[in-house]
Amino acid sequence: MLVAALLGLLVWKVAKGSDGGAAAELASGRSPAAPVxxxxxLDTDGELSLASLxxxxxxxxxxxxWCLPCKEETPRLQRxxxxxxxxxxxxxGVDAQDxxxxxxxxxxxxxxxxxxxxxxxxxxxxxYGVTGFPxxxxxxxxxxxxGERVQGEISDEQLERGIAAALSASP
Amino acid sequence: MKLVAAALAALALxxxxxxxxxxxxxxxxxxELVCPTCKSxxxxxxxxxxxxxxxxxxxxIAAGAGADEIKQELVDQFGPGVLAEPPKRGFDLLIWWLPLxxxALAALAxxxxxxxxxxxxxxxxxxxxxxxELERRLDDELARFEP
Numbered sequence: 001m002l003v004a005a006l007l008g009l010l011v012w013k014v015a016k017g018s019d020g021g022a023a024a025e026l027a028s029g030r031s032p033a034a035p036v037x038x039x040x041x042l043d044t045d046g047e048l049s050l051a052s053l054x055x056x057x058x059x060x061x062x063x064x065x066w067c068l069p070c071k072e073e074t075p076r077l078q079r080x081x082x083x084x085x086x087x088x089x090x091x092x093g094v095d096a097q098d099x100x101x102x103x104x105x106x107x108x109x110x111x112x113x114x115x116x117x118x119x120x121x122x123x124x125x126x127x128y129g130v131t132g133f134p135x136x137x138x139x140x141x142x143x144x145x146x147g148e149r150v151q152g153e154i155s156d157e158q159l160e161r162g163i164a165a166a167l168s169a170s171p
Numbered sequence: 172m173k174l175v176a177a178a179l180a181a182l183a184l185x186x187x188x189x190x191x192x193x194x195x196x197x198x199x200x201x202x203e204l205v206c207p208t209c210k211s212x213x214x215x216x217x218x219x220x221x222x223x224x225x226x227x228x229x230x231x232i233a234a235g236a237g238a239d240e241i242k243q244e245l246v247d248q249f250g251p252g253v254l255a256e257p258p259k260r261g262f263d264l265l266i267w268w269l270p271l272x273x274x275a276l277a278a279l280a281x282x283x284x285x286x287x288x289x290x291x292x293x294x295x296x297x298x299x300x301x302x303x304e305l306e307r308r309l310d311d312e313l314a315r316f317e318p
Binding site: 064067068098099100102121122123 | 207208219220222223227247248249250252
């Protein structure tokens with residue numbers, strides 16, 4: 001009985017862990033709801049909930065301070081934030097699997113002013129299907145993942161294209 | 172008297188060191204902690220985050236932190252998944268006790284089955300009464316050997 005229960009748990013875990021998260025649905029041409037989260041802010045006190053950004057286009061960038069391509073793309077994200085922030089677009093950095101102090105140093109060094117949340121345990125990674133850093137998603141105003149999932153360092157063109165796709169997909 | 176005083180002074184000086192124990196070894200901690208991105212122990216990993224964690228461990232040892240303290244700090248940052256072995260407390264104790272409990276249950280079940288099996292066997296052949304006809308024939312046969 002106990003062995004059967006443990007085996008069932010193992011099968012469920014393996015099946016659940018290998019579903020590829022929301023990224024797999026996005027790759028198959030669907031627009032899944034962006035997995036919601038509420039995480040502590042890294043740049044200030046308090047928490048940030050993805051749900052609280054409904055009505056805005058969100059560029060969700062997963063990163064860590066030890067990731068080299070993240071250092072290359074962060075100035076690009078900061079520029080995009082400065083360009084789009086008054087047009088209903090929010091860039092949200094999700095710092096994951098990282099030392100909080102390192103991440104704070106990183107954001108200070110690169111002059112990041114867009115909101116950044118801290119997910120040291122990486123609780124959001126599996127639900128999104130993040131496989132490495134950096135990785136970027138675009139969320140439409142109604143909370144759905146749209147456009148391209150960008151794995152690795154994002155270019156200015158990919159950023160503009162993703163934001164445009166999210167704006168046009170939004171109701 | 173001087174000798175006793177010297178011994179007591181030596182003991183007093185040694186006590187804090189004995190209480191604190193030896194400083195943890197980085198290699199031991201690296202074998203007990205897991206890199207969060209590649210899931211292998213730190214001593215087996217060269218991933219960027221593993222390198223950063225190793226540097227952190229060394230800096231904390233140099234600052235005089237104990238093994239448990241360093242592990243807890245890493246758990247606070249990265250979650251309990253960084254421990255190669257689950258902690259032996261709270262709900263995680265189940266991971267240690269379930270297999271032992273399973274073995275104990277299995278031993279009890281085997282014992283109970285063996286006891287039940289031994290009890291359900293009929294009386295020993297030696298104790299069973301002989302068929303009167305067979306007993307009479309046996310007596311006749313044995314009587315032939317009597318002088």
